[in-house]
Amino acid sequence: xxxxxxxxxxxxxxxxxxxxxxxxxxxxxxxxxxxxxxxxxxxxxxxxxxxxxxxxxxxxxxxxxxxxxxxxxxxxxxxxxxxxxxxxxxxxxxxxxxxxxxxxxxxxxxxxxxxxxxxxxxxxxxxxxxxxxxxxxxxxxxxxxxxxxxxxxxxxxxxxxxxxxxxxxxxxxxxxxxxxxxxxxxxxxxxxxxxxxxxxxxxxxxxxxxxxxxxxxxxxxxxxxxxxxxxxxxxxxxxxxxxxxxxxxxxxxxxxxxxxxxxxxxxxxxxxxxxxxxxxxxxxxxxxxxxxxxxxxxxxxxxxxxxxxxxxxxxxxxxxxxxxxxxxxxxxxxxxxxxxxxxxxxxxxxxxxxxxxxxxxxxxxxxxxxxxxxxxxxxxxxxxxxxxxxxxxxxxxxxx
Amino acid sequence: xxxxxxxxxxxxxxxxxxxxxxxxxxxxxxxxxxxxxxxxxxxxxxxxxxxxxxxxxxxxxxxxxxxxxxxxxxxxxxxxxxxxxxxxxxxxxxxxxxxxxxxxxxxxxxxxxxxxxxxxxxxxxxxxxxxxxxxxxxxxxxxxxxxxxxxxxxxxxxxxxxxxxxxxxxxxxxxxxxxxxxxxxxxxxxxxxxxxxxxxxxxxxxxxxxxxxxxxxxxxxxxxxxxxxxxxxxxxxxxxxxxxxxxxxxxxxxxxxxxxxxxxxxxxxxxxxxxxxxxxxxxxxxx
Numbered sequence: 001x002x003x004x005x006x007x008x009x010x011x012x013x014x015x016x017x018x019x020x021x022x023x024x025x026x027x028x029x030x031x032x033x034x035x036x037x038x039x040x041x042x043x044x045x046x047x048x049x050x051x052x053x054x055x056x057x058x059x060x061x062x063x064x065x066x067x068x069x070x071x072x073x074x075x076x077x078x079x080x081x082x083x084x085x086x087x088x089x090x091x092x093x094x095x096x097x098x099x100x101x102x103x104x105x106x107x108x109x110x111x112x113x114x115x116x117x118x119x120x121x122x123x124x125x126x127x128x129x130x131x132x133x134x135x136x137x138x139x140x141x142x143x144x145x146x147x148x149x150x151x152x153x154x155x156x157x158x159x160x161x162x163x164x165x166x167x168x169x170x171x172x173x174x175x176x177x178x179x180x181x182x183x184x185x186x187x188x189x190x191x192x193x194x195x196x197x198x199x200x201x202x203x204x205x206x207x208x209x210x211x212x213x214x215x216x217x218x219x220x221x222x223x224x225x226x227x228x229x230x231x232x233x234x235x236x237x238x239x240x241x242x243x244x245x246x247x248x249x250x251x252x253x254x255x256x257x258x259x260x261x262x263x264x265x266x267x268x269x270x271x272x273x274x275x276x277x278x279x280x281x282x283x284x285x286x287x288x289x290x291x292x293x294x295x296x297x298x299x300x301x302x303x304x305x306x307x308x309x310x311x312x313x314x315x316x317x318x319x320x321x322x323x324x325x326x327x328x329x330x331x332x333x334x335x336x337x338x339x340x341x342x343x344x345x346x347x348x349x350x351x352x353x354x355x356x357x358x359x360x361x362x363x364x365x366x367x368x369x370x371x372x373x374x375x376x377x378x379x380x381x382x383x384x385x386x387x388x389x390x391x392x393x394x395x396x397x398x399x400x
Numbered sequence: 401x402x403x404x405x406x407x408x409x410x411x412x413x414x415x416x417x418x419x420x421x422x423x424x425x426x427x428x429x430x431x432x433x434x435x436x437x438x439x440x441x442x443x444x445x446x447x448x449x450x451x452x453x454x455x456x457x458x459x460x461x462x463x464x465x466x467x468x469x470x471x472x473x474x475x476x477x478x479x480x481x482x483x484x485x486x487x488x489x490x491x492x493x494x495x496x497x498x499x500x501x502x503x504x505x506x507x508x509x510x511x512x513x514x515x516x517x518x519x520x521x522x523x524x525x526x527x528x529x530x531x532x533x534x535x536x537x538x539x540x541x542x543x544x545x546x547x548x549x550x551x552x553x554x555x556x557x558x559x560x561x562x563x564x565x566x567x568x569x570x571x572x573x574x575x576x577x578x579x580x581x582x583x584x585x586x587x588x589x590x591x592x593x594x595x596x597x598x599x600x601x602x603x604x605x606x607x608x609x610x611x612x613x614x615x616x617x618x619x620x621x622x623x624x625x626x627x628x629x630x631x632x633x634x635x636x637x638x639x640x641x642x643x644x645x646x647x648x649x650x651x652x653x654x655x656x657x658x659x660x661x662x663x664x665x666x667x668x669x670x671x672x673x674x675x676x677x678x679x680x681x682x683x684x685x686x687x
Contacts, residue, residue, distance in 0.1 A: 303460065305437070381458060381466060382460045383439070384460055398431070
């Protein structure tokens with residue numbers, strides 16, 4: 001039986017249409033777009049078209065607001081470092097406790113080593129930000145606010161449009177990491193106060209190694225990579241032509257399939273959650289279930305550990321991911337689960353199932369059949385678990 | 401994805417001695433909830449001769465935690481308590497044909513549960529003094545706790561010194577920024593971390609002749625040999641030219657998961673000692 005891929009928030013398969021559009025640019029149209037001959041000019045046209053597709057996906061006012069990068073991490077670093085560079089008088093950064101490490105580690109580094117003040121917005125048990133708290137942190141000192149559009153672990157959506165308006169009120173720049181949202185949530189930048197936005201190709205069926213950064217026209221900006229005129233001097237380096245072409249097609253397809261995300265994919269996600277929870281006691285969905293991406297289900301299975309679940313799932317041909325400490329080699333469970341105050345015995349047992357437009361009903365039904373058995377099997381091994389529920393005599397080991 | 405050995409997978413998917421042991425007369429309960437592992441080890445000990453008649457485990461933890469628990473119960477059954485206490489966490493890892501460096505703490509937990517169970521049987525109290533930090537050096541499995549302790553105790557100020565004291569940072573060198581940050585933190589310096597170390601190989605006077613150079617290489621290898629022998633391996637110097645040092649790894653080193661790391665560590669040490677950017681070339685069968 002084929003493996004079932006339910007880890008689309010980690011990465012996605014390239015759409016076959018994306019691959020076939022890319023192929024000629026490896027072998028026939030291999031020119032450097034900067035070159036003054038026919039090999040170059042044809043490639044230049046393909047890049048321009050891809051840029052317009054990304055512009056359309058993001059609802060940007062101008063195609064020149066899109067800068068191609070190597071990945072979302074590069075986009076995020078570029079955006080944050082630029083925002084600080086162009087506003088040297090402002091020394092404060094605001095972000096949230098549930099950002100991707102690409103944002104959080106950089107912000108922490110800037111606070112620890114570069115003397116910036118970092119404000120990390122806490123979230124409630126459902127992963128939601130308190131806008132009143134945010135408002136109090138905003139000041140004339142705020143250089144940058146960076147808030148993710150949608151959380152990668154739970155799919156929780158954040159009120160970035162409102163938060164961008166509020167940042168604008170104090171003259172701060174607003175950046176959003178929209179890696180998980182792009183292609184799943186409607187984005188219309190031209191009617192927003194968002195200044196910068198990052199996306200990644202491989203999360204929306206384009207290849208790895210291509211990303212983009214939206215830079216609002218007229219905003220002051222400093223590049224991270226200097227050295228050439230590419231991307232109008234905003235990101236030097238020979239263009240990743242095949243990647244850019246792939247991202248362009250992927251952006252077009254994402255727009256065409258946007259409705260499917262909120263109908264077909266969402267229905268399958270809901271079916272998966274209901275199917276698992278119906279047969280599994282002591283399990284719950286994490287994040288803001290009222291307000292989240294249609295493809296993501298993050299389920300906490302209490303009293304067992306996530307890596308062990310993933311190994312069994314993998315054995316059963318199902319690919320998912322976990323917020324447990326052990327899957328990353330760190331000593332702490334996911335910072336997202338901790339920020340939401342999920343207890344350790346549940347945080348270690350969180351499993352994220354993330355679907356795509358390729359996920360089928362048969363696959364979901366196979367997952368629904370497999371997961372509850374795996375959970376039961378591991379609970380039998382757990383000292384926290386009794387016969388049918390948590391152990392009667394509480395297990396209280398001596399903690400290291 | 402972790403590169404678990406077949407033995408680890410086997411003990412994870414088919415755990416031995418899992419579940420409760422109703423007639424247990426020794427229980428050890430150890431856990432680190434933040435790192436997501438907890439273990440209850442139950443033993444049935446023959447009061448006449450201290451022999452472990454049966455052992456069972458219940459584990460909340462990852463694949464290697466469950467496999468380590470299963471392996472531990474297999475290893476100690478039939479042993480006396482004193483014999484069982486000789487089982488080290490390295491023995492548990494060896495029994496499983498090795499664990500990834502990030503996962504060695506899983507075997508430590510097994511060893512501690514055993515100590516706790518035996519203390520419980522003997523009416524003693526077990527005090528766990530084991531603490532862990534973030535894994536910093538993945539080549540030699542050194543965590544931040546150890547590095548901080550050593551830096552504090554010896555007032556170390558450079559990455560090179562930390563490497564000499566702990567081995568941390570001595571092979572692939574990718575953790576040097578983290579080590580610098582730990583030094584800065586411990587010494588509570590206000591200024592930024594010290595500038596990165598100069599290239600590791602400091603130029604020193606060349607040995608006068610070929611023979612002297614060869615002797616020097618041999619001397620370096622002799623200092624490394626005991627470390628390899630501890631892990632049931634060995635190394636043989638095969639040939640030397642101006643740029644390359646050809647060596648053969650023997651015994652336990654052959655095909656070991658850490659082979660590349662070991663070679664990188666030896667190469668680094670030879671570069672420092674010789675003051676030349678030599679390349680270490682492993683040969684399997686010379687000639």
